[in-house]
Amino acid sequence: MDKLYKPLVEADHVVVATPTFFMGPTAQIKAVIDRCQALWAKQYILKFPLRDKDTKSHKGFLIATGALSQGEKVFQGTISIVQAFFYTLGIKYSGELLFHGVEGKEDILTHKGAMEQSFLAGQKFVS
Numbered sequence: 001m002d003k004l005y006k007p008l009v010e011a012d013h014v015v016v017a018t019p020t021f022f023m024g025p026t027a028q029i030k031a032v033i034d035r036c037q038a039l040w041a042k043q044y045i046l047k048f049p050l051r052d053k054d055t056k057s058h059k060g061f062l063i064a065t066g067a068l069s070q071g072e073k074v075f076q077g078t079i080s081i082v083q084a085f086f087y088t089l090g091i092k093y094s095g096e097l098l099f100h101g102v103e104g105k106e107d108i109l110t111h112k113g114a115m116e117q118s119f120l121a122g123q124k125f126v127s
Contacts, residue, residue, distance in 0.1 A: 012058055059091060061121070
């Protein structure tokens with residue numbers, strides 16, 4: 001994790017992309033997020049700031065897919081976890097792209113509007 005802490009803290013932009021399983025991110029993403037507990041403790045218990053106070057320029061974005069074809073709450077667990085992760089890093093949660101009905105690795109390519117939405121969201125995210 002030492003190899004990840006510094007880049008995460010120094011990053012101006014962080015994107016988390018994950019399929020959603022049982023209303024949460026994958027185990028791999030969740031493990032990274034959970035290991036950032038050390039950064040949370042450093043900042044909120046030991047009172048050492050991770051970065052300057054200007055969090056406006058530091059943005060985070062979530063891209064999540066789910067196999068279910070519908071349901072508003074499918075992504076809520078993933079959103080909450082990623083919002084907490086960005087909060088820990090001092091990054092503003094600036095939005096998400098959530099795609100239902102994505103089961104196979106190439107399903108997103110035929111998902112109506114996904115590429116256009118992704119392109120526009122990417123432009124907004126880096127501006």
